[in-house]
Amino acid sequence: MSPPFVKHLFVCLNDRGPGHPRGSCAQKGSEKLHEAFKAALKKRGLSDRIRANKAGCLDNCEHGCSVVVYPEGVWYGHVTPEDVDEIVERHLLGGEPIARLRLYGEPK
C-alpha cells in the first residue's frame, strides 16, 4: 500500500503544440521537469512517501512550467529542472515553500 502520500506534487504536462498563443507546459519542457522530480525523489528514497505525478492542464499555461503541491496547496510557476533539488530539500522535506517560484501567495 503506497498512498496516501505525505506530499503529492503535480506537474502539468499539457501540450497545446508549438506556437499556441497561451503556450503550454509541455512546450516549455515539463516532461523533463517531471522526470527530474521523479529522479530526485527516488535518489533520496522518498518515492513511497512523496509522489511527483503527471497532470493534465493545471490552468496556468501562461506561468508554465506549473506545479502544485498538496496538501498545502502551494502553486509554483516557471519551474525548471534546476529548481527541483531546492523544492525537494527546502519545501517537500523542510516545509518551507520557495518564495521566488510561488504563484498566488498563501492558499485560501
Add this chain to the structure above:
Amino acid sequence: MSPPFVKHLFVCLNDRGPGHPRGSCAQKGSEKLHEAFKAALKKRGLSDRIRANKAGCLDNCEHGCSVVVYPEGVWYGHVTPEDVDEIVERHLLGGEPIARLRLYGEPK
C-alpha cells in the same frame, strides 16, 4: 486568475493497455469518469472554484478508477460515472466524504 482551487480533484488516466495484470484506470473507463466530473462541475457553475484534473498514474491501479481530492487528501477507489453527482454534492460542496468509496481511511 483561476487557481488556487477550493477543491482540486484528480482522476487517474493511466493506461497500461488491455490485459495488463495490474489493470489500469483508463481500461476501467476513467476518461469518461473525468468527463463526467468536468460536466457535473460546469453544470453547477463551479469550474472556476473546483477543478477535475486529469492525472497520470496515482499508484492505485488495483482500485481503479481512482480519484484523489485535495486539499483534504481523500482517496476514492472503484469510482464510476454514477458516483459523480454524489461526490460533487455531498463531498465537494457538502464537505462530507463518501465513506463507501474511500480508500485508506482518514489521511495522515
